[in-house]
Amino acid sequence: MDAAARARLIRALAGTVIAHADELTGLDQAIGDGDHGLNMKRGFETVLAEADTLAAQPLPAMLAGIGKTLVMRVGGASGPLYGTLFLTLGKTLPEESGMADAAPALEAAVAAVKARGKSDAGQKTMLDVLVPVLEELKAGGEGLPARLAATAHAAAEATVPMRAVRGRASFLGERSVGHMDPGARSSALMVEAVVTWLEEQA
Numbered sequence: 001m002d003a004a005a006r007a008r009l010i011r012a013l014a015g016t017v018i019a020h021a022d023e024l025t026g027l028d029q030a031i032g033d034g035d036h037g038l039n040m041k042r043g044f045e046t047v048l049a050e051a052d053t054l055a056a057q058p059l060p061a062m063l064a065g066i067g068k069t070l071v072m073r074v075g076g077a078s079g080p081l082y083g084t085l086f087l088t089l090g091k092t093l094p095e096e097s098g099m100a101d102a103a104p105a106l107e108a109a110v111a112a113v114k115a116r117g118k119s120d121a122g123q124k125t126m127l128d129v130l131v132p133v134l135e136e137l138k139a140g141g142e143g144l145p146a147r148l149a150a151t152a153h154a155a156a157e158a159t160v161p162m163r164a165v166r167g168r169a170s171f172l173g174e175r176s177v178g179h180m181d182p183g184a185r186s187s188a189l190m191v192e193a194v195v196t197w198l199e200e201q202a
Contacts, residue, residue, distance in 0.1 A: 001097075001201075006062055007055035009197050013066075014048040016193040017041065017186060027182035036078060036182040043074035043082075059097050064090030078183065081117055081126065088112040103137045110134050124164040126183035129155040133191055145195045152191035156184040 017024075017040050025037030047054070047069050054065045067086030071079050088109040093101055110130050114120055121131040132155045136148055159181040 001059060003055045005201060006059060007051050008200070009194070010047060010051040010055055010062070010066070012193040012197040013190055014044040014051070016189050017044040018048070020186075020189055024182050024186055027180055027185055030179040032182060033076060035076060036186065039075045039078055040082075040186055043070045043079065046073045058095045060090045060093045060095055062090070063087075063093065066090075077117070078186075081113055081183070082186075084112045084116045085109045085130075103134070103140075106130075106134050106137060122162070124159050124162040124181045124184070126181070126187040128159050128162070128181065129184045129187040129191065133187075145198045149192045149195040152188040156180060156188035159184045 021037040021041035023037065024040060025034060028034050028036035047066050050065070050069065054062045057065065063086050067083045067088075067090060070086060071083030073079070074082060086109075088111075089105050092105040092108040097105075110127065113127060113130065117125065117127070119125050119127060121127045129152050132151050133148055136151045137144070157180065160179065161177060162181070163177050164181070
């Protein structure tokens, strides 16, 4: 993967999150602080502005750089959680990375997010997307990119009937039921962006 491909990956991730900022804000207004979209947009606008500098580095360093930016620029719980995700991916991936390295790296990153947020799948959080996506990635096989995108989308939808157990939404109790988790949605958007980028690389 050359610097141009890495830059396209950054722009795919950042562009998707920024384009859906209003949707993410609307989801968070229903069950959270109402700032998820705004915070994520601010963080990824900074990432986008640094795209060329970040992309000039090897993939692990690039991902770690994205993580550091998100920790510094994204407020609320999302900054530390997404920062942890990207920092751990960067720390775990070897410098010469291939698809075979993706599952172990994501497994480490998901474990780090669980530890940072003291949460797990089934609690109406971003983990409800990341965990099923990880399992699909580990399964491998034919049509994997499309399956990852479909899994991410379905997993975000599956948070709608859940009762929130962690985060601000947990204070609402039963009133959190009937709303998609904004963190699950932003995670799904990122997975879909990576899948689109992968398909364009093929």
